Amino acid sequence: MEVRKPKPVHSWGDLIGEIGVIVLGVLIALAAEQAVEMVHWNHQLVETRKALREEIDTGAGHAYSHRAIYDCNAKALTKLREELLKSGPVWKAKPTAYEALLFTWDTSAWRTAQASGTLGHMTPAELNGYASAYQFPPLFEAQEAKDQDDAAQLELLAYDVNLGDGMRGRMLEAVNRAERQNWLLALGTKQFLESAAAVGVTLSDNDKKKIDAQIGAPDTDCSVRAKAE
Incomplete structure (x- = not known):
């Protein structure tokens, strides 16, 4: 097999030409790599936005x-206080008519986006918008847990109870x-809905x-429906 030796460089012009070809090749390779990476992150951003908005x-x-249950619960608690006093x-046993809601506030899409580094490819404004919305779910989980504890205690009033010894x-x-x-x-949920709207997530009238x-009405005295402003 014939092996061809590289031609010797005879002048500075030839040397510069050879270097130019090498540099051009490197630049083309880098540009191609960057283009592939850009396509990858653009795809990641599309998928991440979709997952975040669904969540x-x-x-x-x-x-x-x-928001829908707030007025009815407020009225039920006011009535309960008056009756206790x-x-x-x-x-005498009676239902409390207070409904403590409990939901699963999923943030797995947000955590995945943080771990993958996708959030770093968003604009600061877009990132801040999602971060604003995702600050609320952990707070709601904690508040709902406390609400469940109080509701469980108030459920005792569904039975005859002696209000002595500090029970009242x-x-x-x-x-x-x-x-x-x-x-x-x-x-908090009003603020969350505002943050959700800022990233393009709003409930339709049909969803509402x-x-x-x-949700309905907690008791027969309350016919108020949603007042999400």
């Missing part, structure tokens, strides 16, 4: 439910805490009607 959309439904030493005071304290959680959840139908 936020589910959260928006939960948030709207809290008027009751004699023995409480403990029940009133539970009512106060439930009122605060109800208010905090209504306020479905939630209204599912």
Whole structure:
């Protein structure tokens, strides 16, 4: 087999030409690599945005439910306080008509985006928009857990209860805490819905009607439906 030796460089012009060819080849290779990487991250961004918005959309439904139930829960707790204060030493069993909602606030898409480095390829404005929405789910989980504890305590009033030995005071304290959680959840979910809208996620009127139908009214005295402003 014949092996061809490279031609010797006879002048500075030839040398510069050879170097130019090498540099051009390197630049072409780098540009191709960057183009492939750009295509990869653009694809990642499309998929990540889709996953984040779907996750936020589910959260928006939960948030709207809290907004929908707020007025009815507030009225139920006000009525319960009045009845506790008027009751004699023995409480006669009656339902509390207070509904503590509990949801799963999934943030797996956000965590995946953080771990993959995809968030670093978003513009600062877009990243801040998603970060604003995702600051709320952990807060809602903690608030709902507290609300569940208070609701469980108030469920004792579904039975005949002796209000002596500080029981009346403990029940009133539970009512106060439930009122605060109800208010905090209504306020926080309103802010979450605003953050969701900022990244293009809003509930349709049809979605809202479905939630209204599912939530209903906690008691016969409350016919208020959603007032998500």
